[in-house]
Amino acid sequence: MSSLTAPEDTTTPPKRPDARPPRRPRRHLFPYLIIAPAVLLELLIHIIPMATGFWMSFVELTKFFIRRWLEAPFVGLENYSIAIDLNTPVGQELLNSFLVTVGFTALVVGLSWGLGMAAAVALQRPFRGRGVFRTLFLIPYALPLYASVITWNFMLQRDTGVINHVLVDQLGILEDAPFWLIGDNAFVSVVVVAIWRMWPFAFLMFMAGLQSIPGELYEASAIDGAGPTRQWRSITLPMLAPVNQTMLLVMFLWVFNDFNTPYVLFGSAQPPAGDLISFHIYNASFLSWDFGVGSAMSVLLLLFLLAVSLVYLYFTQWKKEKRNA
Amino acid sequence: MRETTGEKIFRTIVLIGLTLFVALPLYVMITTSMKPLGDVQAGFSWLPSTITFQPFIEMWSTVPLARYFMNSLIVTLAATLLSVTVATLAAYAVSRWRFHGRGPFMTTVLSTQMFPGVLFLLPLYLIFVNIDTMFGVPLVGTRIGLTITYLTFSLPFAIWMLVGYFDGIPRELDQAGKVDGAGNLTILLRIILPAARPGIVAVAIYAFMTAWGEVLFASVLTTEDTRTLAVGLQQYSTQTNVYWNQVLAASLAVSIPVVAGFLMMQKNFVAGLTAGAVK
Numbered sequence: 211m212s213s214l215t216a217p218e219d220t221t222t223p224p225k226r227p228d229a230r231p232p233r234r235p236r237r238h239l240f241p242y243l244i245i246a247p248a249v250l251l252e253l254l255i256h257i258i259p260m261a262t263g264f265w266m267s268f269v270e271l272t273k274f275f276i277r278r279w280l281e282a283p284f285v286g287l288e289n290y291s292i293a294i295d296l297n298t299p300v301g302q303e304l305l306n307s308f309l310v311t312v313g314f315t316a317l318v319v320g321l322s323w324g325l326g327m328a329a330a331v332a333l334q335r336p337f338r339g340r341g342v343f344r345t346l347f348l349i350p351y352a353l354p355l356y357a358s359v360i361t362w363n364f365m366l367q368r369d370t371g372v373i374n375h376v377l378v379d380q381l382g383i384l385e386d387a388p389f390w391l392i393g394d395n396a397f398v399s400v401v402v403v404a405i406w407r408m409w410p411f412a413f414l415m416f417m418a419g420l421q422s423i424p425g426e427l428y429e430a431s432a433i434d435g436a437g438p439t440r441q442w443r444s445i446t447l448p449m450l451a452p453v454n455q456t457m458l459l460v461m462f463l464w465v466f467n468d469f470n471t472p473y474v475l476f477g478s479a480q481p482p483a484g485d486l487i488s489f490h491i492y493n494a495s496f497l498s499w500d501f502g503v504g505s506a507m508s509v510l511l512l513l514f515l516l517a518v519s520l521v522y523l524y525f526t527q528w529k530k531e532k533r534n535a
Numbered sequence: 536m537r538e539t540t541g542e543k544i545f546r547t548i549v550l551i552g553l554t555l556f557v558a559l560p561l562y563v564m565i566t567t568s569m570k571p572l573g574d575v576q577a578g579f580s581w582l583p584s585t586i587t588f589q590p591f592i593e594m595w596s597t598v599p600l601a602r603y604f605m606n607s608l609i610v611t612l613a614a615t616l617l618s619v620t621v622a623t624l625a626a627y628a629v630s631r632w633r634f635h636g637r638g639p640f641m642t643t644v645l646s647t648q649m650f651p652g653v654l655f656l657l658p659l660y661l662i663f664v665n666i667d668t669m670f671g672v673p674l675v676g677t678r679i680g681l682t683i684t685y686l687t688f689s690l691p692f693a694i695w696m697l698v699g700y701f702d703g704i705p706r707e708l709d710q711a712g713k714v715d716g717a718g719n720l721t722i723l724l725r726i727i728l729p730a731a732r733p734g735i736v737a738v739a740i741y742a743f744m745t746a747w748g749e750v751l752f753a754s755v756l757t758t759e760d761t762r763t764l765a766v767g768l769q770q771y772s773t774q775t776n777v778y779w780n781q782v783l784a785a786s787l788a789v790s791i792p793v794v795a796g797f798l799m800m801q802k803n804f805v806a807g808l809t810a811g812a813v814k
Contacts, residue, residue: 248625
């Protein structure tokens, strides 16, 4: 963000002989006027719901109180203790869901990063057909989520899907056709589908980042005898650091919060191995109509994401400042 | 600088692998949508026994696809228009003026962008229920309610990106407008908007894509009459059958306009998206 002062905020306006008298009040009102709709909407869609959600996590909000939820009794931290009590199914399932989500996020973010980087580097030099690959690789990102995930659901069907057809019938890698959408395989399925959707975003960001690296850097280093691997480590990676920093955080938050992929892939009966946390909270709230415990889980999720983001920002910014010093 | 053999091999492997990965679902979607149902149920085959366009005709009557399509279109366009308009005004204020609350406003916008949708879903649902019972304004199950919730994703992103874009437009342009006697709104409309067009287009595409593909809020906040495509497509499965050819025909049909639009605007989108991140 620039720190320049606004044109008409300067203390002494340029003096012109025929200058009109300064219109002080209107000048200060205008920014407030045009930002008002955004502030009102932010209040309505973010601030009030968040405050409400926080409050909801401290009251007993079962189905008896949904219609008159303002009268729901205050129960303090009880919803939180229910959510994290490992001696009950609720607590165990939440822990399981959290661990599944951590593994899911690590794999999806890591592999999307790798694939996106590989594709961007492979498409860095001009060659015939480069535009075709570029366009093809962006299609998964542009496809509406449900269209692509429904297609994957069909592909992963046990008896009629292409995956088992290839693995069992054509290549003979597997003996019995496995189920991909129930049991432990569900984890593999949801990871692959999420990567399919996510990696083009990394590709897109890296492609744009690579354009900003001057070609002379590569030429000069080639004269000094640096090979492609060395160039990648010493030029490409450091030059992409700013893109990387933002992108990793954004991808982490998107993937960790992913509700849509498991919802469309598994339907409402998600297997424990694919029980991602957003989906879990949704089910905990709407299937058992216990919004209080659901809200407590949401607040815990938010605190976790906030903590990770702050630690991440602290270290990346700290490193940046150290470099500049 | 010449390309080494190693680089060529790397490039070939990467491109072949990723092309297979990306193209497989696209191939399955397209070919299955042209198969008779019997073909699909007999087990997977790479080619249809006969090519038929029947699924593209039947898909309209198996589920009320036209109604879902209209619902999606109305909600998506409304959300896009609203977020672009509101965000443009707000971003202009933030970019061109120092005023009280500017910092807190941007911090709020930035942080809420990252929060899980499910966090907002439960409270919004209850608030909507409450507004309904207290004031008689129905929001649950209406298009207006859904449109408002879609702003939770698109508005923060739009504001954040447009501020970055407007900051990149030289203030000398504004000043030239001022000298010519133009008011603030005129400067916004005549100078800022045209100069920031790629950013505004990118924001609009983003808002459109997120609303068009959204599932969570649509599954909770719609009824049979207001259901969107995202939720409606799941109804092609009956208790005995899943009409896979029709499901994929419908998926293909609703994807083509979005993908085509995105690919046409791709350059704008990339430029806009990275303007904020690369800085």
